[in-house]
Each structure stands twice: as C-alpha cells, then as structure tokens.
Amino acid sequence: MKFKKLISVLLIVLTMGGVLAGCSDNSIDNGEGSFSDDAKFGNNVGGTSGGGDIVVPSENKVGSLNPVFTDLSKANLVTNILYAPLYLYEGMDITYCLANLVEFKDNKEITIKMKEGLTWHDGKPITADDVIYTLNLILDESQGSMLRPYLMVNKVPITVMKEDDFTIKIELPFEKAGFLHNLSRICPIPKHVYEGEKIVAASEKNNYPIGSGPFKYKESKEGEYITLVRFDEYVGGKPKADSITIKVIPKENQQEALEKEEICLMEATNELYEKSEEKDSKFQNYSHCAGKLNFLAFNENTKVMNNANIRKAISFALNRKGIIAAAYDGDEKGAKEAKTILLPSTDFYYDGESIEEYEQDSEKAKEFLKKASIDIGKLTLGYCNEEDGHKEYAQEIQRQLKEADIQVEIRAYDKKAFQEVLVNKKEECNLYVTGYELGGNPEAYRDYFESDAFLNQWGYSNDEIDILWEKADGEQNNEKRKKIYTDIQLKLAEDAAVYPINYERKVMVALNKVRGIDSADPRGGGLLFRDWTKLYLSK
Template sequence: MNGRSSSKELIVLLIVLVVLGLQISSRSKLKTFEKQLQTLENSFSNSPIKISSTSNAVVNESNEGDWLVWGLAVEPKTLNLISVTSDMYARWMMFENVFEPLMVYDFDEVKLKPMLAKSYDFSPDGLELTFTLRDDINFSDGVPITADDVLFTYHTIINPKIDAADLAQLFIEVKDVQKIDDKTVKFYFHRPYFKALEIASFWVIGIFPKHIYEFADAEEFNKRISNHIGSGPYVLEKWDTGDKAVFVRNENYWGTKPKIKKLIYKFIVNDKARIQAIRSGDVDMIIPAPEQYVDVVKDKSFTEKYKCLAYWSPGTPYIYLGWNERTPYFADRRVRLAMTQMLDRKGILQHILKGSGKEVTGPFYVFGKDNDPNIKAWPYDVNEARRLLDEAGWKDTDGDGIRDKDGVAFKFKFSYSSDYILYQNIANVIKDSAAKIGVEVIADPIEWSILITRLPEHKFDAIIMGWGGDIVEDNYQIFHSSQIDNRGANYVCFKNDEADRMLEEIRRTIDDEKRIELSRKFHSLVHYEQPYTFLFTRPTYRIIDPRFENVVVHKLGLKPQEWFVPKEKQRYKD
C-alpha cells in the first residue's frame, strides 16, 4: 500500500469504535460487526475521543521513559522521504518523528498551524507566500534551521536528476522560491493553487538539513536510504535490515519532548505472527488485517486487555486494481469495465474482509465532500463482462478456452505484494473470476520493496494496491497524463484529455463549493473510464498495549507522540 502527499474547510468525519468487551455470537457475528460499522458511518464526532483507561496517571516528568514497539507488516525500501520509492511505511516512521514541515495539520481542527514557521502571509492575489521561520529551531545536531534548508529541500525535490517525480509534480504551480534573509523565505506561484500553503509547508516531507544532505552527484542522493539527522523529536539510531529500525528521543529537540524515549519498528510480515507478538508483549502496537480484526474482537478477554480501535478519518486508504493501459489488454475501456464487472466486489467484502469495509466507486475519501455518494458501483455481471470482451474483439478463435485478439492470448500477470495475505486472497478471486470469462490470470506475488520500484517504470500488467488519501485531496499526481513518464505516479498510464483538463481546473479553483463540484465531475469520469477497479475502503485498525495512557483518537487519527506510560507500568528501561 502506497501512500503519498498529497485550506479548504472540510467536514471531517471521524468515526470511532473502541471495542472493549464486544461479544459477537455464532451466525450473528458478521451481521453484528456490520451494524457496528454502520453505526460508525452514521456517527459524526466534533471533538477528539480519549480512550478510557484504568489509570488516573498524570502527565508529568515522572512518567518519562519506556519504549513504543510497533509491529509493521512491511519494511520500507528506503527512509529517504524524497525518493520516489518511499512509501506509507517510511512516512509513518520518519515524518514528524525525524523530519518536520513548516506548517502542520492540527489533528482536531484540521487546519494548518505553524511548526518550523512562526508565521506566514499571502499576497492579496494569492501568488506570493512568505514564511517567517522560528528563531529557536535547530536540527538534532544543533545546527540552526534557516531559509537555506528550505530552499535546499525545494530544489532537491524539483531537480530532474533526483528520483522524486511524484513529489516534484506537487510543486508544478511554484514559479520560484527565494531566500529573503536567514529566517524568511518567499514562494512565488504561477497562479492561485488551492493547496499552496500545504505544499509550500512540505507537508508529509519535512525540511531536510542542507549541511547533511547536500550532494554533488544526484545519483548518490538517490541511493541514500536513511540518515539520522532531522529537526524532529526522534533520531534514527540504527536500522537492522530485515529486523527493526530504532529511533531514540532527540534530547536536543527544540520543541516539547515526547515522554516515550524510544520508538522501535519491528518488521513482521506474517499477520498471525503480529497478533502473537502483541499477545506475548514483543510489540506494543499493530495494524491488524481487516478480517483479522473482526476475529480478534470476538474474544472478550482480548478486548478487555488491549485497546482495540477502529476509526475513519481522511487519509484512510482505498484499495484498487490498476490496469496498465500500455499492455495489449487494457487500453480499451470496455476491457477495463469487463474486469470490474466480472468481480463480485460485495462478495470480497463479505467473505474476505468479513464485512469490515465499504465499497467505493472513486478515488476520494468516502465520507468527504469531494466524493459523490450518488454514483453507484458497477454491478457484478459475468454475462455483461463476456459481452464487453466480445465487443472489444477479444474472442476465443482457436478453441483453447482463452480469448485472443490479433494473435495475442488474453493472459496477463497480476502483480501484488507478497507481504500482504489480503492481496493474495483477492488475487485468487480474480484468477477464478477471470477464468469464467475466458481470461487467464497468472499470479505474480512480489516483495513490496521490489514491486514499488517497478511501478514508476510500468513493469506490470495489472496490480492491486492502495492509495492513502490526502487530508485535502488532489488526484493530479495519479491520473494526469503528465505523470505517466519520468517515473510519475500515474502507474496505469491513464491518458484522457477531459480528465487532464478537470484536474488542472481543480488545482486552480480556490472556491470550495466550485472545487467540490469539479471533483464530483472527475469522480464520475473515472468511474466511467475505469482506469482502476475501485474495490473498497475500510476503517483504520489499531491494537495497542493497555499500559499506554493519553491515547486519543483525533479527527485525523492517533498521535503516539502524546502517549506516555506511568512509571509503575513501564516495561523497558533506558
């Protein structure tokens, strides 16, 4: 699953289920869980929810200490957040822990507020944005953060020799960036851009220290996979490839230091092994697979012991099937639609995810304003899928049971991350479904760190992946035709003039209501064209060791930097 960076006033729906003592009995188990999800969808929270705890511990100096050990399903290929091959897992580990932006989203108000910057100012025409940096900020090695570091980060991202095409497109609307003085930097835009403040803040990227990352050879920078110097509250102590990455608290941190002194990310690919690891105390937090979460919350003794959370928030990913239009198979919309209609997507939700998700029809956060709830999913219709393939010229001309066209048999590889059992299960359904309409699917499981390098080069026929949504959504980087080549994120090579026009207009539309209208039109277009088969989204799931206090589910999710462990409950010593 890949998550990229992606301020309009936005009604943010946070729906929280704290499964403490949930019991589900025999045949009613699935229906009961579905009702819980429906309750989540119909609930609006205007304030953060603090998870109840058994302790009245006070946040004070005596509660400093302990570690947070997070069991992750995937090990990132790189921790260099500018690299095109960085992913959601790398951002979880590095962003705000090591690298910080100029402005940061308030997790409750869902508005950008100063972080490394102390103030900002737009010109009346919206074409100039000036940041004034704080005077008291420094990197973990004690070097002050200046405008030079901001300019270095910007120029590195847009450098065509740097492997950062998917980030560079975020700055297309930036005309120039200039240093006014050591603590003042000004951005100049070609035209007003609705995400100007977020992008210029380097949200989900952070400011890179020039004195550490400065390079003479771009290829040398591209090969850097990690560095321990940043401005955040933690520094990378070590990365034991194949095992874990260890972050220790930055004792020189310019801001308020977190209570937890060490963050450890243990890489545990097997879903069952992660559950066992939290049961045994080897890890403190995991992200269970959706179907796994449904099973564990049936156990009252488990939910009474652990904090079991399910919540919706912007950024919740959607899962999709991507059809590479540069292959002989998927350039024709009718073929892509046939691939969608051959699949019982509701059946996948019910039987593989055990009801723990929601069908989606487009690329927007399902509870957000940009999403058009009136668009209905394409129906599951095997006969219609066959008819569409016939109409597109794919017929079995040689009687071998496999359709063909112009001498090419309809046999394609379906690539997916071998690290994720959910994708394996869905791949099996796709293979069986395709066989019923005369198409042969060859399963192609690939280690995630390898698969992510193939995507920008379009070295696949079809894939299953997930995109984590932005807080304020902009689909330019994954659907605009300019993002096909030069290692952009339009992996499926979708090229549509009307889509390009819409995406460009969305970017320069500042008025929220007009932009929402445009976004919904774009939703309708991609629903019709089916560059992706949009499968489902689901709540964010977390299982957390009970000793952690101040665990709050904000509108934008969890903030482990706020957590602490009472001294008497601490498991690890410094």
C-alpha cells in the same frame, strides 16, 4: 486481512505521504494525570500516565534519517517523529507547525512566517535560514533529493527568498493551485548542521540527526534498533512517553515479540485479534484507514479492454460487497466501499448519487457484452501475492465473473515481477487487482488517469478528461476547482476507467498498557500515528 469479527468503524484519515506530526494542539497535557480518550478502549482504562518506552517493530532496517532523502514508508516512520513540517495541509485546511502563517496569493506567491522561539534538538534557534537552506538543497539536482519534483512547476523550479529572520517568500514560475500540498511534504533540516557538506545524502551527520520533532535521537545500532527520547520543547507540546524505539524484527517473529512484551504493537494476525477480544486480555485492538484505494484495473494495452462496453459489462457483473467480504472473512462492514478514484480524505472527493457506482446487474452486464460485439475469450487477471487481501479479491472476482459466463484465469506475481508487468505495459494480463496511496492532493491522481502519463500503466486515455486535469491545475477559484474535479470523477466512473473496490483498513493489536491511541490518531502509509506526543505506557 481475515478476521472473524472486525471493528465496524473505519477511521477515514489522510496519510500525508510521509509528513505528519503532532502540531494541531498547543495545549497538550504534560503527562500528569489521566486522559479521557482511554475510556474508548474497553481494556484500556484505569491507571495513570507513566511515560515509558513505546517499542515499535519494523520489518526492515531504518534508512536515511534525513527527511530530504527519505521516501520509503519505513524511513518516514522515523523522520516523521524526528522532524516537524512547516504545516499540515488536510481537507484544504492548514494546521501550523513550525510556521505561524502561510499566505498563498494568486496561486503563485507564498509568504511563510515562522514561529519565533523554536529550537532544534541541540538548542539552536529555528529560523528562515533553515527553511531556505532546505528548499535550495532539495532544488539542487546534484543532491539527488526525491522531493525535488514537489518544488517544480511545469518542470521549472520555484524561487526562494528571505524577507527577514522569520519570513520566507516563495515565487512559483506558473500558477499551481495544489502547491500548498507539495510544500506541506517538506520538513526543514538545520542549516548549521549540514552547511558545507558537499553531498548531504552521504554525510555522516545523518546518522546522528538533529531534528525539530517530538522525539530526538539518542542512540541506534544498525540493523537492530533506533531509540528516540522525549523533546520537552517540541512545538506541539511535551510528549507523554519517555522514548520511542523502532526495533527491527522480521514479520514472522513479531507476534512472539508482542506476546513477550518486547514490542508494544503490531499489525493484527487472526490469532492475536482473537486474543485481544478475550475477557481480561492483555491486548487491545484498534483499526485505521490505511490511506489506500484497492481497485480492479482494466489493461487497455490489450485490445479487449480497450472496449468501454467490455469494461462496463465486467463492472456490472461484479458485486463489490462480496469482493470485500471475501478478504474480510464475511464481515464486509469494516471496510468502506469505494465508488471513485479519490480517497475520501482527498480535496474535492465526490461520493454523491450522480456517480455511476456499478451496482451488480446481470442484465446490464449481458447488455454491454452484446454491445461490444466481440468474443472476449478467456481473460487473465493478475495480482501481487505480497499485497494483503489481493489474492482473495482476485479469487472472488474470478468466481463472480464465472457466474456471468466470463471465464478468468488468475496469475500471481511477486512484487518485483508485478511492478515490471505494469511498468512495461505488458499484455499478458487483461485485468489487475492493484491499489495506490496518494494522499489528499487530487492532482496526484492525474498521473494515473491522464493519457500517456508514466503511472497510467494500464493505458487509459480520454482527451476530454485530459483537458479537465489541465483546467483543474490552473483554476484559482476553489468552487470552480471542485466542479472540475467532480466532473473528472463522474466521467472516469461513466467510462469505467477502473473498478474501485474499497478503502483499505488495517487492524492493529497493542499491549493494554499502551494509552492515548485514539488521541494519537492512527494512520496508514507506514506512519502509524499522526501525533506521537499523545502515546504513553500506564504504570
């Protein structure tokens, strides 16, 4: 994560948890001529569109190519390109993809009208039957789709009905204001391909997918690569690149591959970033929000952290800018400070003056330590050594707390051990540097801050906030929902439930001949881009 000079503009954008496609612009250029967005990159100007093969590295082999059975970010990278969702749901706005209209009545009944004339990659029409088949497949417990919880309300499944060839009606068993978020995660699959398969996840047909996205399957070699070629009839318009190849390359070999132009882009290293800043470099750099909040969690499974005064004392002892700067090599301008548990792109995000942001105040830290009236002794701070910047965060937190006469021992874990410590709610650490990627639905954060919820692994509990979560879930009026979610954020901050640090940013380096990066809308969560139709290689 360390770079000596970083781009100071952070793109705050939403990762849709694996479902993003270029559906927002039906007037996409067909690949002829030049494009104005190139001028935003100093080294990325001149030349004409040349189609080309955009080669993207992946550390691991690609998983299932069926979006009903993928949940890992690397698999989603491919299914996000192969398949289109019904719609995108961002900032409480719907952007239509396969659907032409979505009506949500009384938070309980949804009517979806499909666009007519769309086809799958094999030329067969996309109809309501495909959507109904997909939803019922996800609801079938025997199929084992990880998307099933998104189609349940209070553990009761939705009901799906066909009104005509291009109209679907969905009935919810109970009111659920956030259900549009859930449904936006679903990419329909073709009924004519999979109908009759007993266990769809195990079907050989998944190896040769027929999708609806901007690029269609061409060929693959397990553990080595998968190549997708342009789908001219895509609902979002004809893509500019000829093809997309996802190539399996270990992380330690990716820089050499980029320098040899065997791949087109990768996450920046210090060396590559410096090269991209040189005059007449063959590289360019860009940044995007990773869709992740990094924060310091107080493990309330330990007695000392169960005391709100201790949590507040630690929060006031810390300097957020300094913690961020430690990971960004002194240039904290590139990262957005976090003051609340929600990502800025989340519905009903609040960042107003009323929130307690815990600006460093040594006197207040001492005051709350005194109020606690307990000897906190030496604290233990755990972090995952496989997460970017978390080691630097931990070391700087240790240093800052030492200045406040709070002694901290640091303990590093690999990813598996760190998850085990959290899941089992062990007491070996009082503090954790951790983070999450939860997208734009505020309801998704409930599992982390509701008493006894599974993902609330640091044991935070507040009956008043539990009631607010429940009220927000059933409230139909958006203004009232906004007020409830604002209250949740304010009360969690006041209670020092966690200490938010920053919204993580990724810096990428790409070959200069890669064009359309800005229009493609870089994204986090392993998706890389929101709209793959805009990318191409200059000649």
